[in-house]
Amino acid sequence: MDIANGLRKWLDDRFGWHEIRAFIEHKTVPLHRYSYWYFLGGMTLFLFVVQVLTGILLLLYYRPSANEAYESVQYIMTQVRFGWLIRSIHSWSANLMVFTAVAHMFSVFFLKSYRKPRELTWLSGMILLFLVLGFGFSGYLLPWNTLSVFATKVGTDIPGQIPVVGKWILVFLRGGEDVTGATLTRFFGFHVAVLPGIATLMIGLHLLLVQRFGMSVPPNVEEEWKTKPPEQREMRFFPNFLLRELMAWYVALAVLGGLAALKPWELGTKADLFASAPPGIRPEWYFMFMFQTLKLLPSKIGFIDGELLGVLCFGGAFLVWTLLPFFDPGRPGRLQRLITGIGVFALAYVAVMTVYAYVAT
Amino acid sequence: MLEQAERADGSTRGRRRAGRVGARYLFFLSILILVVPGLGAQTRNSCLDCHSKLDPPLGVTTEEFSGNIHAQKGFNCTICHGGDPSSDDMERAMSKDAGFKGHIERAQIPSLCAKCHSDAAYMRGFDPLLRTDQFSEYQTSMHGKLLAKGDTHVAVCTDCHTMHNIRPPNDPQSSVNPVNVAQTCAHCHANVDYMKPYKIPTNQFALYSTSVHHQALAVQGDLSAPTCSTCHGSHGASPPGVASVQNICSTCHVFQAQFFNSGPHKDVFSAMGLPGCITCHSNHGIQHPTDAMIGTGQGAVCTNCHTEGDAGYTAAGTMHAQLVKLDDAIHRSGEILSGAEKAGMEVGEAKLALAEAQDNLTKARVTIHSVRPEAVDQEIKAGLKVTDNTWQEGLSAMAELKYRREGLLVSIAAIVLVLIALGLFIRRMESGQTGVSKESRQ
Amino acid sequence: MNDEPINVEASPKRRRFLEIFLGSGVLASLASFLYPVLRYIIPPKTIELTADNVLAAHVGDLKPNTGKIFRFGSRPALLVLTSDGKYHAMSAICTHLGCTVEYRSDLHDVWCACHGGLYAVDGRNISGPPPRPLESYDVVLKGEEIYVRRPGNA
Numbered sequence: 001m002d003i004a005n006g007l008r009k010w011l012d013d014r015f016g017w018h019e020i021r022a023f024i025e026h027k028t029v030p031l032h033r034y035s036y037w038y039f040l041g042g043m044t045l046f047l048f049v050v051q052v053l054t055g056i057l058l059l060l061y062y063r064p065s066a067n068e069a070y071e072s073v074q075y076i077m078t079q080v081r082f083g084w085l086i087r088s089i090h091s092w093s094a095n096l097m098v099f100t101a102v103a104h105m106f107s108v109f110f111l112k113s114y115r116k117p118r119e120l121t122w123l124s125g126m127i128l129l130f131l132v133l134g135f136g137f138s139g140y141l142l143p144w145n146t147l148s149v150f151a152t153k154v155g156t157d158i159p160g161q162i163p164v165v166g167k168w169i170l171v172f173l174r175g176g177e178d179v180t181g182a183t184l185t186r187f188f189g190f191h192v193a194v195l196p197g198i199a200t201l202m203i204g205l206h207l208l209l210v211q212r213f214g215m216s217v218p219p220n221v222e223e224e225w226k227t228k229p230p231e232q233r234e235m236r237f238f239p240n241f242l243l244r245e246l247m248a249w250y251v252a253l254a255v256l257g258g259l260a261a262l263k264p265w266e267l268g269t270k271a272d273l274f275a276s277a278p279p280g281i282r283p284e285w286y287f288m289f290m291f292q293t294l295k296l297l298p299s300k301i302g303f304i305d306g307e308l309l310g311v312l313c314f315g316g317a318f319l320v321w322t323l324l325p326f327f328d329p330g331r332p333g334r335l336q337r338l339i340t341g342i343g344v345f346a347l348a349y350v351a352v353m354t355v356y357a358y359v360a361t
Numbered sequence: 362m363l364e365q366a367e368r369a370d371g372s373t374r375g376r377r378r379a380g381r382v383g384a385r386y387l388f389f390l391s392i393l394i395l396v397v398p399g400l401g402a403q404t405r406n407s408c409l410d411c412h413s414k415l416d417p418p419l420g421v422t423t424e425e426f427s428g429n430i431h432a433q434k435g436f437n438c439t440i441c442h443g444g445d446p447s448s449d450d451m452e453r454a455m456s457k458d459a460g461f462k463g464h465i466e467r468a469q470i471p472s473l474c475a476k477c478h479s480d481a482a483y484m485r486g487f488d489p490l491l492r493t494d495q496f497s498e499y500q501t502s503m504h505g506k507l508l509a510k511g512d513t514h515v516a517v518c519t520d521c522h523t524m525h526n527i528r529p530p531n532d533p534q535s536s537v538n539p540v541n542v543a544q545t546c547a548h549c550h551a552n553v554d555y556m557k558p559y560k561i562p563t564n565q566f567a568l569y570s571t572s573v574h575h576q577a578l579a580v581q582g583d584l585s586a587p588t589c590s591t592c593h594g595s596h597g598a599s600p601p602g603v604a605s606v607q608n609i610c611s612t613c614h615v616f617q618a619q620f621f622n623s624g625p626h627k628d629v630f631s632a633m634g635l636p637g638c639i640t641c642h643s644n645h646g647i648q649h650p651t652d653a654m655i656g657t658g659q660g661a662v663c664t665n666c667h668t669e670g671d672a673g674y675t676a677a678g679t680m681h682a683q684l685v686k687l688d689d690a691i692h693r694s695g696e697i698l699s700g701a702e703k704a705g706m707e708v709g710e711a712k713l714a715l716a717e718a719q720d721n722l723t724k725a726r727v728t729i730h731s732v733r734p735e736a737v738d739q740e741i742k743a744g745l746k747v748t749d750n751t752w753q754e755g756l757s758a759m760a761e762l763k764y765r766r767e768g769l770l771v772s773i774a775a776i777v778l779v780l781i782a783l784g785l786f787i788r789r790m791e792s793g794q795t796g797v798s799k800e801s802r803q
Numbered sequence: 804m805n806d807e808p809i810n811v812e813a814s815p816k817r818r819r820f821l822e823i824f825l826g827s828g829v830l831a832s833l834a835s836f837l838y839p840v841l842r843y844i845i846p847p848k849t850i851e852l853t854a855d856n857v858l859a860a861h862v863g864d865l866k867p868n869t870g871k872i873f874r875f876g877s878r879p880a881l882l883v884l885t886s887d888g889k890y891h892a893m894s895a896i897c898t899h900l901g902c903t904v905e906y907r908s909d910l911h912d913v914w915c916a917c918h919g920g921l922y923a924v925d926g927r928n929i930s931g932p933p934p935r936p937l938e939s940y941d942v943v944l945k946g947e948e949i950y951v952r953r954p955g956n957a
Contacts, residue, residue: 057840057844060843060844067953074707078707078710080846080847081839081842081845081847082839082842083843084705084707084765085765085843086839086840086843239790240787240790240791243783243786243787243790244787246783247780247783247784247787250776250779250780250783250832251776251780253832253836254777257769257772257776258769258773260769261768261769262705262766263705264705264706266705267707267709583899583900583932585899585918585931585932585934613931613932614919615919616919710874713874713879717879720902720903723902723916727916771835772832772835772836775828775831775832775834775835776832778824778828778831779825779828779829779831779832781828782821782824782825782828782829783825785825786821786822786825789821
């Protein structure tokens with residue numbers, strides 16, 4: 001124990017360890033019937049760490065050129081010991097992370113954790129969500145198989161439709177007019193350098209803000225506690241809540257391992273840029289609701305191209321959603337009920353459209 | 362300008378003169394305007410003007426006319442029919458003076474076409490590489506010979522090439538484009554009533570349409586596949602003699618022919634007057650051969666001649682067994698590899714190697730034409746070597762799968778242990794931390 | 804705020820057991836995570852991906868006027884040594900219907916057993932059904948080793 005004490009003193013003399021420790025020991029998590037939702041944020045962070053670690057491992061063998069990308073992934077899957085495990089975990093964890101990020105966002109929305117003073121937390125969180133989707137989209141191309149190349153083609157066609165800036169955005173994303181090896185190089189750069197850099201900063205900011213403001217309590221629970229103070233319960237973050245989070249993370253690891261071993265991620269066939277697109281090209285599930293919406297829109301609405309209108313509407317919707325805290329009045333009333341209603345509609349729309357997209361094919 | 366203006370003294374003579382000159386000027390101008398463009402674009406074709414409005418058999422549509430090769434080279438109706446295409450007057454246009462021939466007799470058609478098409482020097486001015494021996498070939502054909510004897514029922518040039526819609530063979534709309542040839546021949550040869558006097562079968566087209574060659578040519582668009590003219594000739598169309606059937610098939614099916622020639626069947630077949638390849642494969646309705654065709658079982662062709670106990674019967678049985686053995690081995694490997702792949706194992710390399718075994722089987726199926734089991738055995742052995750390897754790969758893929766699942770179980774067991782331990786730890790810790798840890802007032 | 808936990812419930816032995824149980828469980832699970840990672844970072848025996856630069860043969864493997872099929876990426880390819888001592892490499896997939904071609908020493912050409920398609924050693928389709936030439940590859944000699952790679956690759 002002398003070593004531990006000595007270490008503590010060393011840290012304290014330089015970094016004010018006892019202040020940090022006091023803060024950690026002070027942090028509490030409110031206990032109420034919605035408390036389970038508090039796990040989602042940490043789970044997303046955990047899955048992000050899994051992605052970084054497996055991603056770094058994949059980087060040891062992956063080659064980001066059109067001629068070698070597919071073969072290098074095949075090499076990882078067949079020649080490298082446990083390569084199949086690392087790769088499948090990376091692909092599955094990516095999907096799970098998108099799911100937990102979206103669930104975390106909706107839970108924050110419905111529990112109204114974005115209210116003052118937490119608006120910037122919400123904002124940074126939304127940026128993180130877009131980054132996660134960007135990670136998913138850029139990473140999907142990297143194995144360079146038929147599905148991913150054509151899905152990227154379709155996916156980058158969509159922002160290309162935006163008037164004025166669309167063409168420039170498309171060329172910027174693709175590294176040219178078409179999806180080629182240049183696109184692969186560029187997406188690789190986004191995926192392993194640009195997005196991680198921005199994400200690290202954003203995560204740092206997001207966590208800092210969460211620590212600064214503490215855990216938010218939903219409005220109705222707040223009311224209850226105001227009227228009946230004895231009801232209020234809190235749990236210490238360290239070690240109680242953290243140990244529980246650790247349990248959840250272990251469960252996640254078990255799920256990832258099971259998925260990797262029992263439902264490995266497929267390799268597909270190497271992309272042939274000169275072949276025509278196979279039928280049934282579609283993006284990953286988390287983009288399906290947009291994909292399906294665009295498919296359903298008529299080709300012309302009034303004098304505007306249908307797909308363009310869809311794209312602009314989605315863009316507008318995301319913008320409004322991101323800025324929602326600034327619209328929320330912070331007290332119950334019609335406007336707040338309207339905002340909740342919009343959230344219910346959004347969630348229902350995304351869920352129904354996603355299911356419909358799969359059922360319809 | 363043409364109005365007669367009165368001079369001051371009332372005389373109009375000068376004006377009249379000027380008017381006449383003006384009128385003549387206008388007349389020539391209108392001729393120029395009306396005629397010159399016509400001259401520049403196309404020679405005036407009064408034949409088409411009327412005949413495009415008539416019904417068959419006198420009718421010729423403008424599409425037919427303008428699409429056909431002769432019109433595109435600048436010719437018009439007169440090259441065959443004579444007459445004067447510049448005149449609108451029917452009498453003049455179709456007068457004997459103008460060389461009008463009118464309807465050409467069927468028996469005259471080949472020699473009419475040959476007037477140009479057998480003249481090499483003339484044809485060189487239009488298409489130097491176009492052959493000019495069609496007529497001489499035709500005269501050696503069954504059609505040509507019968508026509509010379511006075512039978513006008515047989516095909517002449519226009520029956521295959523059409524009368525007015527003549528297009529080069531590489532034009533997809535041409536009646537003599539490879540994809541369309543069988544249909545063209547069938548016009549007569551599948552017409553039972555028409556063919557009655559000739560006492561030859563009329564089921565060739567029906568049979569051909571079921572054949573593997575038709576599938577390749579008309580359905581898959583493989584222009585290297587044969588149609589009627591490929592084996593029978595086009596202008597010199599005749600059935601090949603029994604002795605020459607094999608030569609014709611071997612133009613494409615070289616390997617099979619070589620093996621056949623190296624085996625005992627070659628001499629036996631020619632001694633017996635059997636028509637080579639057709640003996641087993643038929644001529645028009647050639648189906649995709651199956652392994653069942655060789656051997657002694659159901660659907661085998663060997664038993665048409667061979668009976669139990671003779672050397673051929675035994676050899677047939679052996680060869681069949683060899684093919685089946687390799688085929689089964691390939692299937693077995695294919696199944697285990699698919700199973701491994703479905704379960705998520707990467708077996709791309711092994712599947713590729715299996716394709717090599719499939720190649721060996723294909724080659725073996727060719728060597729059977731030598732009807733020598735030793736020749737077949739070479740390929741079979743090579744193929745089995747490959748399938749042995751792929752089978753091993755399949756087994757090791759399944760073993761690896763088992764290893765992974767066991768490893769997963771171990772990991773999950775460890776994780777479950779940790780979960781249980783954590784749960785107990787938390788419970789114990791919190792029951793000890795009374796009052797403060799779980800519940801606190803803020 | 805920080806009270807000392809009063810552990811009246813668990814006996815020392817039970818407490819010990821649980822701690823050991825938890826500790827070993829965590830260690831075991833960490834080991835089961837770390838083991839694959841350590842095996843992963845050790846490079847496998849086959850260093851090179853059989854992608855674009857493939858070791859097809861060694862000098863002396865082929866006699867003059869013979870050919871050899873080898874794996875190039877995920878497809879078969881053909882390496883030919885002609886009588887004049889030059890190496891030629893090309894795709895071995897016939898452009899007609901996909902059969903694997905071979906080099907015929909008697910014909911000095913590349914030939915397809917399925918329907919008799921014939922190609923020159925530079926890949927050009929000479930006769931028979933094949934509609935297109937065979938894709939030609941570059942041959943690079945490094946000492947005794949013969950490497951084949953896609954044309955235009957550095």
